[in-house]
Amino acid sequence: MVLPLRVTALWGPSAGEMAQNMFSDMESVLQFKRGLEEASKFLPSASQLVIDLETNPFSTWKKEETPRVVVKEEKSERDSSPNGSRGRKNHEREDWDLEEGRSNKQSAVHVEEGELSEMFDKVLLWTGGQCCGNDADQEVGCKSLQPDEQSNGSSGGKSRSKRQNKRMETVDLRTLLILCAQAISSDDSRNANELLKQIRQHSSPLGDGTQRLAHFFADGLEARLVGSGNGASNYFSSLTSKRTTAADMLKAYKTQLQACPFKKLSIAFAIKMILHAAEKATTLHIVDFGVLYGFQWPSLIQQLSLLPNGPPKLRLTGIELPQHGFRPSERIEETGRRLANYCERFKVPFEYNPITAQNWEKIPIEDLKINRNEVLAVNCLFRFKNLLDETVEVDCPKDAALKLIRKMNPDIFVHSIVNGSYNAPFFLTRFREALFHFSSLFDILDSTLPREDQERMMFEREFFGQDAMNVIACEGQGRVERPETYKQWQVRTLRAGFKPLPFDQELMTKFKGKLKSCYHKDFVIDEDNNWMLQGWKGRIIFASSCWVPA
Template sequence: MSRVQVPNFFSNNDSVLQFRRGVEEASKFLPSRTNLIIDLDNYTSVPERKEVAPKVVIKVEKDERDHSPNGSRGRKRDEIDLEDGRSNKQSAVSVDETEETELSEMFDKVLLCSERNKEPHQGTVNEVLQNGVSSLPQNGQPQGSNGGKSRAKKQGNNKETVDLRTLLILCAQAVSADDRRTATELLKQIRQHSSPSGDGSQRLAHCFANGLEARLAGTGTQIYTALASKRTTAADILKAYQVYIQACPFKKMSIMFANHMILKVADKAKVLHIIDFGISYGFQWPSLIHCLSVREGGPPKLRITGIELPQPGFRPAERVEETGRRLAKYCERFNVPFEYNAIAQKWETIRIEDLKIDSNEVLAVNCLFRFKNLLDETVVVNSPRNAVLNLIRKMNPKIFVHAVVNGSYNAPFFVTRFREALFHFSALFDMFDTNVSREDQERLMFEKEFYGREAMSVIACEGSERVERPETYKQWQVRNMRAGFRQLPLDEEIMKKGRERLKTMYHKDFVMNEDGCWLLIGWKGRIVYGTSCWVPA
């Protein structure tokens, strides 16, 4: 406190004493290692989007913790004061009526893609994708998911081509052998030729170098925890999600497939109960609610049990409860009777009584891409994956929709896991590089918020602290059958519709296939996601 402002409160000595006490108190909350502070700066400072979607103005929600747009290269956001958007409290979302309406309009634009609204996402991205032409400048075309080499990078008047993939694998081998000198030298080379805003290979290298650096320093778990704890508003996530579903059909196709199959089994239902493992922000359900509202004979009562892992902090169920409130507004708007049950706990600890299942309802279980976050037999004897599958089997659902990340980077051996993760993420970064401008701030946010966080877990965390553990769709097929499920054949109607959309709305290098009753979708020959339907045998 300044003596000019408060002249009578403290003497000089008292002021110094108060200051020292303040420093002492504040230091208790700082990490003990200085390199962790540096790493957190690098990994958590997500450039804030400085432009809103057309015709929509979104203000920062008051309860969410915004992040400084350090180094952001985006365009100016219309009249948003970032300082006013911060709060120290983890309170429920509080926005005025105008903001809520604008947020609702944005959700409508992105999420209401029902059968009667087949082209909900219009804009420059789709115009580019429909022609199968990259939106990138011609001087920076990526080599593709099987390339891995960075394009010639100018340094002064010299040009040099660097094989970033080989450098990354060599660095991983050095880290594995605890050869710190070699690893540090290789990391230095990778840093010189990588960038979070470069081409696909450079972004991939930057992301993986972050993980290698954290593993070398032993700070992977702290950094991953900080990334996972970061509060991001639903509106910001939605903007990044919009760019993602415009650029690629991975999740959109799986959602379309899941909703189609659930609507099919609930055709005559009076009560439809959906148990969603990993509901997150609930982006899947507005389109299904809209379809139910126009069902012949009127909509059924919709019950959704939203299940999530608990969030760190004092309000572990905050996000899943907010998702329920948002879905309730959609149901009210479309006159669909609605009931919501929020569960935020470790999935293997859930009991069947917690789910409030009624014998007179049609029960559908849904889990899209989230079983990869459960531990397996390599960590604990009683596998949570098998425990959750056994719980679903006991529910005796009418249908169980299961979508998986088709990844083989779950090996206990680090170098093997690193190499497989490198191949998988190469395809994802290459897909973005081909379909979205490098200057797009939502692309940058998505790559950091999702791919960066996942790669950090895969590379820098071990044992029960590693939460990214994908298996291939064939491994899941064996696991599901062992748990007592029988696979349903794919619906030809949805397959035909999916192929038509893929051909007309997305880049020509996306592939869609079927194998053993799995709907498979990928990029340039690499299968990235698989979706299938099951019933108790």
């Protein structure tokens, strides 16, 4: 599909309309349908309980906070499909699910259009020498991220939690979590329930990093205990979610960018490498696995417009999961219209080819419309972690996706991954690794943001909480969180017929300077085997690399 550029207002649709469309499809991405009959045995009758899954079925806000709930039997890409291919439906999970339920469309309309437009520019565009965020906001972030301010929050937060923290000193929540996981693994439900009770008493979504982690991990353990592994995803339908507006989600996304450099540096890395490959191109074709809302591309469009010889034509093939209903391509087409508006604004010729596919590794190469006279760049930002592996399917989808990319014969393949070891087929091994990984994530936000920060709490609930629950509660194709380490991806990519590009040392120097001047001292950036590694207190959390056909 080619979206023609029309002469419209600078931003095309109004910012209110953009926000409405951008955040209107949460239920088609995040609601579960498969096994709803099995799930009903855990729920009271429909007249007694209705569950609202519009914002996020994984969300762990307790029922007493939302006493009236509403049930919707809409299908989720996070869990299942009629043909049983559940595991591939959640490619977009790390990647920034900033969606809202359809009943929340009205909330987006009330957002001030000027304020929302300004927020889009601040978050998505390159200004003042940096990508994805402006200097004014970055200065605010820098000041709030100093080491001597970590973990304390405001003085009010300290006074409120002082007595609670004193009591927590004698409780080892990590040990309790592991003991509870062991009890569940051995079908000792009585002991597991007693341990869960203890964890609940000493954990809180408002406490320090460990208490917050324990709160969300307890939700995952409870879901596994009630749902018994493969059926655990059915229990998610009994979890309610606090309603959030589109503006709130944008603020949470922006807050995360300011508090943590991982996403920002990964996007900057991809843009730098693609621009270098397309220096003398007349046409640049980007195939983006997991385009979602296209948040990573306005900055590239802006920088293409600044090239000395003028911008090349930009062709973007955006690959996403189909939505349920009568318009399965609605969201990905709206992404194209939004990017077309940016291209019109910066006078970059633009052509858009949206592809909605359930199994990305099986997309026919003809559908990608690759031309010989163009520079071809393939990009994947943290989305291959949701592909299945050899433990579920003999023909490994992760390897098949890499083979498809190799068949495209790209000029450059930019791959950013979540570096995780919690993909073990054995529950206890996976649980321990997930505990280490998510401990770092919660510690990052506890060290860089006040505990009472509303955007921080929303981000932890909507992203960390639901990812952890899927890792803990689900098995088989229902478990869609399947990250691997950069060394494992190195083997897979070499085997698929690629070779790594040498790392740009000048770029690494710039990134290290930005990290040192603007972020907490415990963030680290390093290089190994041509991978850019990003981490926290020595633990590698994200990695990025560039490849070309061997």
